[in-house]
Structures are given as C-alpha cells and as structure tokens.
Amino acid sequence: MWVDVAFNLPLREPLTYRVEGEVPVGVRVRAPVRGRVLTGYVVGVRGNPPSGVAPEDLKPVEKVLDEEPLFDGRVLSLAQWMSSYYLCGLGEALSAMIPGGRVQREAPVPYDEPAAYRRHRLSPAQREAVEAVVSCTHPMFYLWGVTGSGKTEVYLTVAEHMLERGKGVLYLVPEIALTRQVVETIRARFGQDVAVLHSRLTASQRLAEWRRIVRGEVRFVIGARSAVFAPIGDLGLIVLDEEHESSYKSGATPRYHARQVAMHRARTEGALLLMGSATPSLEAYHLMHTGRLPFFHLPERVAGGEPPRIEIVSLKDHPGPLSKPLLREIERTKKEGKQTILFLNRRGFAHYVGCRACGFEMTCRHCSLPLTYHRAEEVMVCHYCGYRTRPIDVCPSCGSVDVRYSGPGTEQVEKQLRETFPFYRIARLDTDTARKKGVLERVLEEMESGQVDVLLGTQMIAKGFNFPRLGLVGVVLADTGLHMPDFRAAERVFSLLVQVAGRAGRFMPGGRVVIQTYLPDHPGIVCAREHDLRRFYEEELAVRKETLFPPFSRLVRLVFRGRDERKVERDAGGFASLLSADLPEGVELLGPAPCPMERIAGNYRYHLFLRSSSLAPMHDLLARTLPLFRPSSGVHLEVDVDPVQVV
Template identity: 35%
Template sequence: MYLLDVYIEHKTIKLNTRFSYLYDEPILRGTRVKVDFHHQACVAMVVGCKAYDEDVQKEILEKGFTLKNILEVIDPFPILNEELLQLGEVIALETLSSVMACYQSMLPKMLKPNSMARLARTETMAHYEKEPLKTNDKQIQLLDLLKVRDINITELRKSFGSSINTLIKNGCISTYDREISYAPKPFQQVLASYELSNAQTSALEQIKSSSQQVICLYGPTGSGKTELYLKLAEEAMSKGKQALILVPEISLTPLMIKRVQDRFGQDVIVYHSHLNDHERYLQYQRVLSKESLVVVGTRSAVWLPFDQLDVIVLDEEHDHSYKQESTPRYHSRDVAIHRAKTFGCKVLLGSATPSFETYARALRGVYGLVQLPKRISGILPKVTVLPPDYRFNPIFSPKVIVALQQRLDLHQQALILLNRRGYAPIYQCLQCFSSVSCPHCDRLLNVHKESRLLKCHSCDYQTPLIHVCPVCGHDELRMIGIGTQRVEAELNRLFPHAKTLRMDSDSTTTKNAHERLLSAFENHEADFLLGTQMIAKGLDIANVTLSLVLDIDKSLLRTDYRSVEDAFDLMVQAAGRSGRGSLQGEVIFQSGLKDHYAIKLAIDHDYPAFFKKEMNYRKLGQNPPYAYLIYLTLNHKDEKIAQSEAFELFEAFKEKAVDVLGPSDLGKLKDISRFRLILKGKDLDKLRKSVSEICFSRSLKSEFIADVNPMGDL
C-alpha cells in the first residue's frame, strides 16, 4: 500500500491543506484522483506518495486517524509537471489563495482538478494495412494516399464513398480513434529579419549581455520594441527553445500573431480566454508536444507547461489586464519572474509607460533598464488640447469636427477613444432627479440604445428601456453622459458618408470579432475606429493620422491613487497610434483640464518627468511603490454580518500593530454587501503573515477575499 498526499477541490468548502489517502500502487505527483471527502466524491490532485510501511502506519494510528482508499485514478499520467506543482504552492502563498485555485489557473477547463474529463474530442483515422487481391482505380488511388499517411475517414468518405467500407471489410484498411490535434510545422523563416536601427541594435545587445534576469524595456510608442521581441524569439527558436510573448488584451493577439507568423511562418500557439474549451485544450497539448516554439497569449498563457523557456515578454507591461481580478489574484509579471528563475531565462517588461513599480525597481537596479530613445520614424505626432463646447455639440468641439472632416478629405483614418461603453451612463428623471439604478447593485444602469435596454455593467442585469420613473411615476427621463454607442450615432449623423467601426466589449462578443474589426480597419474598409481603451494598445496602421481622446477628465479626477497614472498611460498610448507611417500624425485630447500636469507631460511624451512628479504624491500618501497594500474584502448577503466581521478584523489588526484603514462600505454587488479593509506596510511578508494569523484562524460567516498588491480601487 501507498500513502498519498492530495489537495482536494470542493464545491462549497475552501480547503487549503493536504489530506492523506491510501492506494495499492504508487501514483506520480500531478495526477488527478477521485476521493471520498465527507461522503462526497471529489477530484483531488496528488502531490505526494510514499510507501505505507510499518513506521508510517504506527504514526497514523498514534494520531488516531483512519485512512480511506482513493476511489479512482483519473489520469494515466501526470497532467502537471514538477515545476508547475511547486509554482502553484509558491503563488498560493504569495497571493493568499488556495493551492488548488492556482492549479486550476494552470489548466484548460478539460483538465482542471474539478473536471473528470479524460479525453478531448477524437477523430477516426484510416490506416493502410495491405494490398487487396482485386482493386479498381478508386481503391488504388485511396490506398496510395494512405501509404503516405493516415487520413481522417470522414474526409475520405467525401471522395471515395463505399470503397472505404469494402477495403475495411477485406482488412486492407484499419481504423482507430485519436485525439484531434494540429500537425506540427517546422521552423521556417519566411520574411528576412528586419534590419535593426543603431538604437535597436544597442538595446538588443544590452538585453542579452545584462546580468539582470528581469529587464524593463522603455521606449516611446513606435520606437521598435516589438522588433526586439521578435529578435529574441528568433534566437530562442534557433536554439530549439521556447519563447512566450504576452499581450494584455485579446484585441492585440491577432496583431502579434500576424507579426510572428509573417516572420517565422510558424503555426503560432495562441492561448486566451476567447478560445473555446476544446481549442484551449488543443493549444495546451501543442505546448507539451512543442509543435511550435513560440506562444502568443494573454494573462493565462503564463501558466502553460513549458519545459525549455528561453525568453518571456510582457508587452505593454503596465496594463492592469495582467492582474487577475478573481481568485487566485496573481499578476502575470510575478508568475513570469518565478518561472524565469526556474528556467534561467530573461523576462522583458516592455512599455512606453512602464508601471511605477517596474520603473522604480529599474531605477534602483533591481531590474535592468534598457531604453529606446525615440520613434523609428523620428517624428512624434502633434498634440493639442481642446475644451469641449457642449453648447455647440454634446460630444465634439468645433475644431474636432474639422479635424475629422480633414481625414475624410485626405482619405486618411482616425481613432476615437472613449473609455465608456453603452449609450449613456445615467438615465435620470426630470421631475424627481433620481437616476435608474440596478436592483441588485449600488450602481446606475447604463442606457444601451441599440438594444433598447438598461444594463448594469457590474452584474449584467438588464431590463427593457423604461419611459416612466420608477420612483415618482413621471414620464420624462433624459440620458446624461456619453458612451461609445452615443459617439457612434453622432459620427453617423455628422458624417453620413463615412464608415465607423465600434470596438468595445459589446461589439466583440462573437468569436474572432477583434480580428475581423481590426482587419477591416487596416484594409481601409472604415474611416473611423471608435472604441474603449482596447484600441489604444498596439495598433500600427500607417494611414491613421488622428487620435482623438474624449472625456479624459473623469479618469484624472477619480479618487484612486492610480487614477492619474492610468489616465497618463491612456493618453500616451492613444497618442502613439497616430502618425506611425510616413504621414504626419495629430493627437487631440478633448479636455477641460488643459493645465493638469498629466496632460501637459503627455503632450510632451515625457514619461520620466511624469514619473518623478507623480512619485512625490505617492510618497506623501505612502502608496505603492513606497509601500505594499493588501485589500481584505468581506462579502455577505446580510450587511450587518459583513460590517460586524469587518470591524472585528479591524480591531484584531490594530492589536497586532498593523497599519489598517477602514472598514469602508463598497456598496452592494449582485445582492451581496461588501466591506473592505486596507493593510499597508513596508514588509509584504509581514503583512501576509498577519492576514494568515488573523483571518485564516477565524471561522467567518462572510466570504473573505484577499488581494495582494491590488491594481484597482474596487
């Protein structure tokens, strides 16, 4: 007999300890098994196995334990390798999450610990066995094909029909089922390598020769950072090793894939959340089998089962999308750095506006710092600030309309960015001035005029557009504020002969929607690309000569300590989309805050000066990167219970002399009341330890969520 240590996935009970079971054969770490836990069959992950000898039996008996046998072995071989098993335990400690939650993040749904799936979809293949005694021309043709390789029988039936059945019956063809997979494609450089500029060559040499494992690559938009990513990937692949290129948004994935495929001719491995379960499983298997050595993906791709990583790139590393907002709340940068230590490879953090944490570490020498001084073209776009004139037009100032018309006259294109989807964010009664709110959240409902719906952007509640105030019964309501749908309607009114594409989370719900929209715009099937922040990142279209950023003021005036940094990043990134070819670019910020330091420095594309200025405010408030934060949120349907337990924890942290703020009422979300504490300190390990000692030792009625190094305020 053998003693197995397992982590158990339970639907209702949060378990973060190892449990012991027995089995009559040894089982390798990383294998899923089925166990009986509290009279319920659960899936578990094996993380330890040793002989159940007399000494172990005696130890178990002395502790008064009774061990059960496992019910079933799910996997014929481990689905997690040793590196990932250890990584899961490390990230669990760092994020104050369960180990099983980390293992779930690593695996496609078909292999997750709570899944009983063994196989993906299969296809039936035909295999050549022998020559028949008698043949006709069609059978000869079929057999000649099968002598070269096995072929899907469904495809064969389209051309050869009943001939297949005859040959199977005679034993000339056999059939078998196999997992549907991609055919590997050999390394092949399709396009000649781009000739690097002197600045790029110097930067590449600095990256390769640096003794630092983590390197911040800072350079303005259009300075050639992507070409350096491809050069590093090219060198990795030439050594038979793997390269991982992470992008923050699904919308950027097709662009990066195209760049990689154009360069290498590889069937690039792609991994992101818009793939269906089977597609994710296939891509996961392709990494295991090394069918391609380069992977392009979003946040979750950082967990893929590499075994020979040579470089990890985080493009636009400042982006909040790299931080997962559900358990386990990890940051892709942190996971990448852990994996780089294992593989001894470089991590490249590239951005025109590095996160303050990354840039501060680079300046202190914790990370390496490599800079690209200017755009490849050497020409930055002209930037102006125009105040809105709501008396003239509810959305566009007069000069903005002129600038848009000029692009149409010159057959050029424009990007229009508004970081708010829907038609209008407020639907207000003209009698009592109340605004229509979500019945399940403390949030206002947004007007979506196209579908004639009111929608909650927090819980997805929706209801038909009403025309009577639910508070006073008055029948006059007005839409206040602007969203992308309203801007689209105004563009269509002002420029009836122009074509506008809208790119936001409402217009990109269907499969490959991002790719279709971007391809259409790149092919000049539209004059204007309107969208939320996703269009500010990574686009490189030579015919775009105007970037227009609307309503940046709301971002600048938010109370979150990161709000000004986020607004600056958005302005600089959006500005970087204009004038990337030979044509002079123009950027317009429509804002009433033209004297705000973030806007002034964004106009000058002066990130170092902005960093220095903003860091003064961070220091005054002792906010990151001068201190670490942990958000602790308690959720319960009963507001009094959540509030009471939040105050209980507050007092406990005070007794431990931990710097704690709150508790603050976050309002209701999906009918759940939420209260938050904020822990702040210079020693992150000490903060984590205090959370473990105080929170994990209590039996709380509220759901308890810890967020280490949070990115947002809610």
C-alpha cells in the same frame, strides 16, 4: 496506494484518498469532497496512509482523468509558491494555472498559414538594445520605448538568440485582441511550432496546447495573462509586453499578477524577464531610476513617423460628445485618404438616466451603481452584475416626464457619427460587438486593409495595433476614470492617453490627436499632450511618497462581502481586531470601511488594508491570523496581495 489531492477550494492542505494501481503526480482525478464529487490534482503519492488514519477511513478516488501527467515538479513548485505568496489554497493555484477540458479528442488550435514574414533591418538603437539585453546578467531587463520605436522587433531578435541556444521562450501580451497580430508575426517568423494560450480558445483547445508544451513539442509559447504558467522546458526568456497593463492582474482567487509570477520564474528557472512599454508602471519607472532594474530607452520611431500633434479641446467650451473641432479633424482626415480612431472607454448609449424634476437616478437594484442605457436593445444594463430592466419615460418617483439620458457611450457616439457622416464607413469595437463570433477579426482586417474610415471603440483598440493609414486619433472623453477614488487613477488615464495617441502617425508625418476633456489643466492630460513622461512620473512619485502608496510601500487588501450588511461590517471589524492585537512594528492597519463600490451583485462590501515597507511581516501576520478567523455564514473574505485597484 494513497494519493494527496488538491482541489479548487480554500483548503490549507490536500486531502488523501485510496486509489487502485499506479497513479503519478500531475494527473487529474474525480473524488468525493463534502458530499460532492469534484475534480482535483494529484500532488503527492504515499506508500502508507497518513499517521493515525485507518486505511478504511479514507475514501477512494472515483476516476483518474489523465493517462499522462499535466504538470511536473517545476509546475507544482510554482503552485506552492503562489499558494504562499497569494495566501490561497494549493488547489486554487493549480486550477488557475492548468487549463480544463475534455480528456480525449482535444481540439487543436486552428492554424492559418501566415503571410511571408518581412524581416525589418534593425536600426542602430535597436541593435544596441539587443546587445544590451543579450549581455545582461541581471534576471530582469526593461525596454522603454516610445510608441512605434520597434520594441517588438527587439523582442523577436532576442527570442531568436534564445531559440538558437536551445532555450524556451514565453511571450505575454495583455489583451486577447492583441494576440492575433502578434501570433501572425511570430508564426510567420518562427513557423508553426508556436503554442497559443488565451481565454478565447475552447477549454479543450487550451488543454491540447498545454499538452504540446508538456511533451516538449514547442519551445515558443504566446498568450495572455494565464500563459505565464506555461510549462516550457529549459525556459530562457519571458517577454512581458505592455508591462504597465492592469489586465495582467487576475480579478479572481488567486489574485496573482503575471508580472510577479514572471519575476519568480525568471529567478528560479534561470531565465531572463524582458519587460517593455511606452508608459512603464510607476513601480517599474522607480526601479529603473534607482538603479535596481537595468533598462534601455528607445526615444524615436523606427518607421519615420513623427510624434503626433496633440490638441486639447475643453468640453466646457465645445459640448460633446463630438465637438466641432473633432468633427472638422475627422472630415479633414477622410479628405486626406487617411483613417480615424475614436476612443471612448464607455459602452452603451447613455450612462446617466434620471429625472430633472426630483433628481431620481436609475441605479442597479443589486449594486450601488448607475445603469447604462443600451439603445439597440432598448434595455438598461448593469455592467457589473448583468442586471437588466426596461428604460423609463416617466419618473417612477415623482411621475414627471422630464427624464434625461446623458453621459455618452459608444452607441451614442456611433449614432452621431452615422448621422454626421452618412457616407463614411464606420465600425465599432467594444465588448458588446466583439462577443459576436468573428466580429473582432473581421473589423481589424477591414481596418488594416483600409476598408474602414472611422473605427470607434473602447480600451481594446487603445494600444498595440499598427494601422499604416491611421492619421487621426480622437479621445471622446479623457476624464473617464479620473474621478475614481483610487491612488492609481491619474497614472491609468495618463498611460491610456499616451498609448492611444501613439497609434497616430506611426508610418507617416502629420499624425494628429484630439483629446476632449472637462479637465484641460489636469497634470496627466497636460503631460500627455506635451509628451512629457518624465515630468508626470516625477510629480506622481512625489505624491505617492508623501502619501506612502506604492512604490513606497506594499499593500494587502482584504475585502469582506455578503448579502447581510450587518454581518459583513461585523466580520470586517472582528478581523481588524484580530490583526490589531498582533500587529508587528512597521505594519499599518487602515480601515475597515465600506468599499467605494459599496454593493455589487447584491453583496455589500467592506475592506481594510495592511501597509508596510515590505511584504514579509504582513505575510507572516496573515499566515497566523487567517486560520483563526471564521467568517459568518454568507460572508466571504477575499485576500488581494499588491492590489492594482482599490474600488
């Protein structure tokens, strides 16, 4: 017997092997590839070897890893589509979809008995939204609701309808941190037969959950990005919560977007894709307002809270990191018996360490980026490659002792908070603290129970959480990200401000937001203060239309990286020449040029873009051109279809 095996390698076709006995499609095997033994996926079974190949020339499979298949024809078909759409190998697609883990003794996901679920009575607007969704004949529907408008209850009611009809439900959230609250709610309502898939589980726990789904033991699956591949039988509903979030886009090959995969599954499996957000992506907003995406708008909060009062504080007049107006509001909030969240999307203590005398700046030796000072560990860290070195007291360039540490991070803000409010209960949640086991869950529980007065954190606390006692949200620096050379920079900052402001006053009147900024007149900040989403979207769409960026075009980004800059530049130029020689009408080639972040982890980076009104001609061009290109030794090519970041 012969089997075709796909590996997690950039190979166009699977490789064929000899195997003893019956081996079905869908199991994993260990087999030799180019002097190594790798795990691969059986994607085909043959009665005879490939034409023109002698049986003795085919290597044998060393070991079959699974007693029963991990995937069926539906999953394989989805992987084949991903391979074609994202221009990657079939094995690379399957590897992104199917969890690894040990073959035996798969560890189950710990299950805590949830508190009793209290069903909320739907408001008239929520009932109308549910009716609109369940009667929708289009494969997609959008629920656009302000923060606190009860979108989750609409999702769960629609899910209930689907489960009653015997259909499966897939519920996606963008952040692992959000999974806990949503899982508790869903399990309390629908019982224990809910599978959880996210990267905080061990590999064996993920595999155990995957097998439960394959066997049909559960019909409700919840998880972050990769859960979009869950092999649910008779899928009826996919919920994509916080549709606008960039974390739905994978940063490694295959660079898939969960929204795009969900759209494909909805079309091919006859399911409904229900997306929702308080701040839709510009692409979704454009589709809604050109009649191509049915939607329902929830303009009011269901818990009775009012939109918060938002104050802009110019850091030009009130130097930070915590201005006097913000400190006054924190003190006032505590006296009222309420809680504060402070948001700053920068961890560490300081983001600039340099010499006032000669202008020297401490940068990573492997990246073209500044190092961040972490005071607790007394170390300088690169947040891109992990390089670490000691901080300086004397400038290594000129010998001056006039060394400046500036650009506050969460550590520095925490220090000022504890010095200013020594008797307040203060907690910090960022990547540094949340990586310690149990810290994330403990801090969130303490925040929910009122044991924390001020919670300081990065993006992980900016959306999705409901804290009943929360009265004040402070944005320590709203400008983070606005200076990035990325056409989506303004959209990201606007969305983040609206989302983080939406945490305040959800269950009580009088919620307040203080936004500190050096750019008080920036359109994204002004529109966020005025809760004027339509104005921001229309103005931003006008800019995108004029510059021919999405949603008025489609993009494919090609990044060349390697340690030898001359080779990288030469390969980028060579590939651009190949494309130029065969460029179809209506397809534009931009570049090549150095990436804005020119060097990361010792690798120089150049990129180029293809731009067109549709993806098909760019796909065809790359399908013809990629097999003709052989990168230089040490140079790697990354293909990113529909990129969400261009740095």
